[in-house]
Amino acid sequence: MHLFTPNHVQLIQACYPPSAALLTSGPEYKPNAQELSRLTYYASNKVGKLNKLGGELEKRVKADCRRAQAGNIRARASLLITLAIIRALASECRRDISLLSSPLIVSVDSAISAMPSDLEVIARAASVFTTWTTYTDGHLMGVDSTFTQEYIATLQRFSAMSRVESKTRDHEIRNRTRLIGLAALTGAVTSEALYSASSHFKPQASIIIPALLVTIFETKLQLLEHVAAIIKEKPTSPYLEEFRSRPTIERRAASIHVHVDGDKGPSEEDVANACLRVLSSLLGHSNGAQVGYVMQAAFDSLEEIQGWNKLDHCRWFAQKVADWTQYQYRYAVPTRLVERLLEAQDVPSTTPLHIALAAMVTMVFTSPTPLVNLSTSDIISNLITLTLRRVAIDPDDSTLPALVQCIASLGTHVYYADQIQDLAAELISRLTLVEINGVKGGGKGEKERSRSTAIRCLLAGLMGLMRAADDHDFTDDQETQEQSKPGATSAASTSKALPDLLGDKGHTHVRPSRRTRVSPEIWQDTLTLLCDADFAVRADYALALLSYVKSEIPKRSALADLKRLRPLADGPSRQGSSTAAAVHGDSTSRFLNALHAYLYVLATCSTLGFASGFSPSPSPSTNGDTSLGANGDINVDDSPAQSQAAGRRSMNFAPRQRKASVAQRMLGQAPSRVSATASAFASDYAHILAILTIVHEQLPVHGLLTGVPMLLALDAATQVDDADDDILQLRQEAIKEVVAKVWLVIGKTWDSSELIKFASEASQVPSCLPTASEIKPGHLVAPQECVHLSRGDSSSDSSSSKCLDTEAALTAIIACPTVQLATGLDGQTLLRKLACQWTPESAFKDAVEKSSNYDALRGESVLKISPALMAIENLSLQSLGRFTRGVGVTDLREALEGRSSMSNPALVNKAPSISTLDHASTVLHGDSMSTRTTRPRTKKRQSPGGPGEVRDVLNRLGIGKQNANSLLKASFPSLQKSDARSSPFNPPYKA
Structure with missing residues (x-):
């Protein structure tokens, strides 16, 4: 038996009106203002009492909930007042809110679970919840496992409210309930509790995102576009935008109120506005990894609600996610979409997921939203791998057109000059592999169909990639011209499509493209497709x-x-x-x-293609970038990581050598006279x-x-x-x-x-x-x-027509001035x-291309060494490394101190080597080979710091006596002494 009532309990009891006046305290149901001030003053000055105050308030909430569930009206009024007291304490004791966190969250959860249909109680509980999310630093998340579970459970209740379905036809109640739940989720996405620990972001995102997607996919696209435009013009309040940078003392918690009865109820536009603001706020404060978690939660939710069937909504959602994500993290959106496609690459038949994801990827790439830090090489490698896998499963797969558009849309984002050329080289490399090795499929007929379809898909993607880059470049030029000349109508802007400038005779000025064109050397590897056995x-x-x-x-x-008329820069020298x-x-x-x-x-x-003269062998390539199956087919059954790694290595020497060999044999067998059995x-x-x-x-x-x-x-x-x-x-x-x-x-x-x-x-x-x-x-x-x-019928007399005199035609073109x-x-x-x-x-x-030491266009001698040769670990080639940098005072000091062998290996001959600097390299001209024998240049290694090494460094610096036989040539030959030109010519051989 208690002989006295504790002080903190007395302060809490004083905040309630008399029991008889509880029912008349509505509709505000507020505690007594003066006593509430005394309570908050007491709590803020005696922080140690916060835990006791919270415990007492938690007991009152649970007791009032039990009585209110039984129909006690006074208990409901007392519950509303108790929640108001908790909110006031949380707001005034914001610096030490962690001491009040656990009883506060438990009270909110108890009130919502006990009164799920009472919108007034739910709104008051949501206000308490948003107050805590505003002032917390999130450090309790993960540290206190019990509190973390309680918070997650409360968040799940608000998420369920945000997507509640009305059991009756009263949409007003549904919209009111959803607005309250979305208001609570707004507090959650603007809270440090979501971002403080990365390990707890994913479970919270998986709770929040489903509630948002239900509303988005139930709303018409026109209304979504209208609301998105409103959000862009009138963004969320500065408090919500800058809450993480504001000190705790300056933050203000939003108050949630239930809709007043009698007024016009909230519309679908109001609900959509609240929903999109939650999503935009969440994405606007997330980093790259967190955006990936958001995308994964969206994928899981769309699977549950069967949202993949709504293709237009999926496109819209992907575009807005990319638009609302922070500039430096937008790359995560298309990357995660492509990764999700790869995860579903082995599904036997096409599903709405494949179609929707491919459409979302295309939508993100073709949208005006810029994407930075995007690894286009990884993206296109994954898309190619996915395309080949789908072709291997079914050559008639309905996903293929969408995947081709994905590859083509990647050309709208050009971030460096050689990007399109690099992507085209990747496509052409994989195209060459498919042309030679085919795609793994069923029987012989199925393999041919798979190979044909794969080549056609890659070709379509390649052409779309280049065209998209040109269209995007042209659109950017239009926008630049329109912005630079406000009020003026651009001649180019009047055209609805990219003009056909290809047949122009030079009268129209066209701004050069900002990208590098795909070079003929890269495209030349594809010319064998002209003679493919398949007409398609x-x-x-x-x-x-x-x-x-x-x-x-x-x-x-x-x-x-x-x-x-040529400008000065394009004069006779350029023409020559x-x-x-x-x-x-x-x-x-x-x-x-x-x-x-x-x-x-x-x-x-008479015979076209590789089928007649070539059978793919399973010999591995020199760098092992593609694994071949037992029949020589491309193995597309590897894991996505292996397929991606294989696709990124575009240089495949063995297939190209086999292809060149077959092509040369096919060209050598070309007839000099046409026959009736020709295949064309x-x-x-x-x-x-x-x-x-x-x-x-x-x-x-x-x-x-x-x-x-x-x-x-x-x-x-x-x-x-x-x-x-x-x-x-x-x-x-x-x-x-x-x-x-x-x-x-x-x-x-x-x-x-x-x-x-x-x-x-x-x-x-x-x-x-x-x-x-x-x-x-x-x-x-x-x-x-x-x-x-x-x-x-019209060509029956064609045999009697006049034939062209080729000799006369040749004479006419030669005589043309x-x-x-x-x-x-x-x-x-x-x-x-x-x-x-x-x-x-x-x-x-x-x-x-023939190797030569003389460049006819530049008029200078050039040493051309094959990259494949330089990749060989050959000590004799180390002599070439000596000339990669100049010799300076540091080298002389090291030679004098005897440290040349340790600090400057470029000045030391590790082994006798054969130098190719003074001699012509081996050149292959057709079937003939011209070689020239070279003598190994040996040099006795000097002792550290010896006079020979010092003399050599002095000679290289141009201080000592010049050696006529030195391999080092002057940087400016015209500045050499005149007597050097009169030196006798010594041939490399003797008669």
Whole structure:
């Protein structure tokens, strides 16, 4: 029996009105103001009593809850007053709120669980909860396991309230309940309890996110867009935005009130506004790892509510998540989306999850929201791996078009000049592997379908990647022009789509792209697809090649300089270098040589593809970047990490060597005369015509020097004595039509009236070739159907038509003044170059870059060493490392002190070596090999600090006597003494 009442209990009891006045204290149900001030003053000055005060208030809350559940109205009023007292104590004792945390959270949880349908009690409890979340430092999370469990349980109750469904048709009650729960979640996402411990962020995010997604996916997109615009114009209060930077003493806790009866109830817009503000606040305060947890919670929630079926909502959600995430952490959004796709790559059939995730990735990449710190190489490697895996499971998988769009959309984010070229090189590398090794599938027919589909997917993604980069660059230029000229209408902005600048003759000024174009050396690896055995692959690649020549390949030529007024920087010296590159060979010339060789094979050969002359072997590559199965297929069953690591290593020497060997053998077997058994269809000849036309239009100098010899050889291939076979006649007519129309294009390009006259007369026959179709880049469409050679009614008399006189055409183009001026060659030189003996094998040899110690365009000697050679661990190559830096005073000091062997290994010969600096390296020209023997240069190692080493350092510094045989050459040869030029020439060998 207590003889007296403790002081803290008396102070608490004094805050309540008399028992008879409890019912009349509504609707505010507030404690007595004066007594409450005494209580808070007592608590703030005697911090040690906070625990007792909290315990007493917790007992009162539990007792009032039990009586209120039984229908006691006074107990309900007492409960509301008790919650108000707890909130006042928490607000006034904010510095020591940790002492009050446990009873406060238990009281809130007890009140919500006891009165789940009483909105007034729930609102008062939510106000207490937000007060604690405002002032806590979050240090109790994880330290006190009991408190942590109590807090998580309370958070789950508010989350359930935020997505509650009304049992009746009264949507007003549902909206009121959701608003209270969302208000409490707002306090949770703006609290240090969420961010203090990373290990407790994930469980809290998995509770908060489902409540938000239910409201988002139940709301119409138009309303969501409207609310998002309001949030952007009127962001959350500065308190919620800056709560983490504000001192505790300056923070203010939000008060939650229930909607007043009689007023118009809250609308769906109000609920959506509160929901999106919670989501934007959560993302705005999360780092990269935490954004990943948010995305994972969203994935789990969408699986539960079947949100993957709502594709438009999924896209909208992904875009807003990326938009609301902090600038430096936005990369986590697409990265996590792609990772989630990889986790579902082995699902046997396509699910709404695959379609939705792929659409979300595309939406994030194509949105105007900038993404920084994004590893585009990892993203594209994962997407390629996923595409190949889905093709291996089912070549007709419905996810493939969406995955192609994902790869293409990555081109909208260009952060450095060579990014698109690097991504294209990655795609082409994987394309080469698939072309050679195929994709693991079922039977033989299934493997062929999988291989064909995989190649077409990668081709579509490659073209979409480059086109997306161009479209994005053009859009940025439009925005820049519009911003720089306010009120003015840009000429480019009036166009709804990217203008077709490819056929422009130089009259329209186009701003250069900020990215590096995909070089012909990279694209040249794909030219073998022109001769693929599958027509669908050939057709798709022909259209991709047309787009590449139009938009990617460098078009700087002498003809362009002649046809327009050049600025001073593009004067005769620039023209001369361009002409020399076209005449003597550069990357574009090598590319076109290979292209013409494969086009000839396509037009004349009876067997196409690697199937006839090559069987993939399971031999590993030199760097082991791709594992092959038992049948030589690409092993796509590896783990995602292994597949990603394999895909990122783009250099695969063994497959490329095998591919080059097969290609050379195929070119060597190309016939000199066309036969009826050739494999090309009418559609193939149409593609050949389109490709040659665009080459001569876009690359006139290069196309003329590399293409005319092939045209002559192709025309000669039609001179067959026995032409009684109808199929052979049709094939001859198709090739002659191609040759005549290409000559007509050459005449129009170079303004040769005589050539135009000859070619026009030969081209007036009715065409037997179909029209080449077009495919939108970045979209995977159904395989194209081939058109066979046939004779129509209009072409019955084509055999009696006039044939083109190739000798006259050649004479006309050689005599053209524009051609001689553009190439810098006279008529005789042009005749020798254009009328040379041409074969696909010789063109293929010219397509291989030859090593040389002399750069014809720069006029200087250059040492070219293969990267593969430098990767070999060979001590003899260490002599080359001696010249990677200059020799200075430090080297002299070290030589004098005898520390050269320890601190400067570049000055020490570790072993006798063979130097290649003064001798020509081994060069492979076709089948011949030119070698030159070199003598090993040996040097006796001097003792540390010996006079020989010091003398050597002095000589290198130019202080001592110069050694004529020194390997070090002067940086400026023109400054050497004149007597050095008169020194006798010593050949490297003796007769």
